[in-house]
Amino acid sequence: MKDTFEKFSGMTVALHWLVGLSIIGLIAVGIYMEENEVYALYDIHKAFGVSIFAFILYRVFWRIKNGWPTPVGDYSKIEHLSAKVIHYVLIIGTLLFPISGMIYSGFGGYGIDVFGLQLVAENLDPNNAEEFIAHNETIASLGKEIHGILGDVMIIAILLHIAGALKHHVMDKDGTLKRMLGKSI
Ligand code: HEM
Ligand code: HEM
Numbered sequence: 246m247k248d249t250f251e252k253f254s255g256m257t258v259a260l261h262w263l264v265g266l267s268i269i270g271l272i273a274v275g276i277y278m279e280e281n282e283v284y285a286l287y288d289i290h291k292a293f294g295v296s297i298f299a300f301i302l303y304r305v306f307w308r309i310k311n312g313w314p315t316p317v318g319d320y321s322k323i324e325h326l327s328a329k330v331i332h333y334v335l336i337i338g339t340l341l342f343p344i345s346g347m348i349y350s351g352f353g354g355y356g357i358d359v360f361g362l363q364l365v366a367e368n369l370d371p372n373n374a375e376e377f378i379a380h381n382e383t384i385a386s387l388g389k390e391i392h393g394i395l396g397d398v399m400i401i402a403i404l405l406h407i408a409g410a411l412k413h414h415v416m417d418k419d420g421t422l423k424r425m426l427g428k429s430i
Contacts, residue, residue: 250315251429257311258427260304267297268339269403272396291350292359298343305340317419317430328409334402342395348388352381 246254271294278286313332316325347365350357354368354377370376379385413421420430 248311248314253314253424253427254311255427256307257314258425260300260307261425264297264300264304264339267293267300268342268399271297271342272399272403275392276396287355288358291346291357294343294346295357295359295364298347301339301343305336308336314424317413317421317424318417327405331402331406331409334398335406338395338399338402341391342399345388345391345395349385349392350388351385352379352388353377353385354379 246256248254248257271290274286274290277283278290313329316328347357349355351365356363356367356377357365368378368380370378410422410425413419414423420428424430
């Protein structure tokens with residue numbers, strides 16, 4: 246079923262919450278594990294990040310096929326525009342997060358293991374089993390840099406997005422949030 250003005254399809258609602266909540270969780274775990282050097286969490290973060298990538302790709306395809314949601318109310322141009330810009334930042338950011346993470350881990354020689362399925366092998370230094378050798382240092386650093394910048398950009402975009410959703414729900418009392426919860430408006 247496609248999205249309509251009155252009701253979003255189950256697929257839109259399921260993908261929004263599955264991907265959205267996973268991204269929030271992965272950002273929190275990513276920052277926590279990096280700041281506190283909790284290396285035990287790295288493999289879990291990477292495995293969940295790669296797994297959710299499949300849903301992220303399907304969501305982008307679904308959004309292109311379905312078009313963007315029609316706004317519930319008749320708001321000012323600037324409000325429509327800012328909502329649209331943030332939706333684009335969010336959807337492009339969700340794509341770039343796993344891509345940059347995989348580039349960093351893959352090219353950095355750290356390997357990518359998804360719950361026991363080895364996608365990219367580790368490249369250990371034969372002379373020191375605790376060191377990894379990068380396949381390409383420049384590309385790996387670029388991936389790391391993008392992954393880190395995305396953390397900051399996406400936290401701001403998500404906070405603005407949630408503030409917008411709450412504004413519609415509490416102040417405007419329109420059906421914007423209800424529709425994303427799968428209800429008819
Ligand atoms: C899919 C969504 C993902 C999100 C939202 C996400 C988010 C984050 C965030 C916010 C950080 C902390 C960055 C910083 O503070 O500089 C981080 C770190 C990291 N992420 Fe991800 N990540 C995702 C997927 C992945 C994937 C798929 C991989 C690799 C296969 C990956 C590998 C890493 C690594 C290795 C670090 C630690 C970086 C370091 O120690 O310098 N991430 N992630
Ligand atoms: C708990 C937090 C969240 C709430 C309350 C929320 C709420 C909403 C609502 C009400 C809409 C519908 C907007 C409309 O009809 O114009 C929406 C759409 C959207 N949200 Fe969220 N959202 C949350 C988290 C996220 C996160 C974390 C992301 C991405 C990382 C995200 C990405 C999007 C995108 C791309 C859309 C456009 C429609 C779509 O592609 O599904 N949201 N959100």
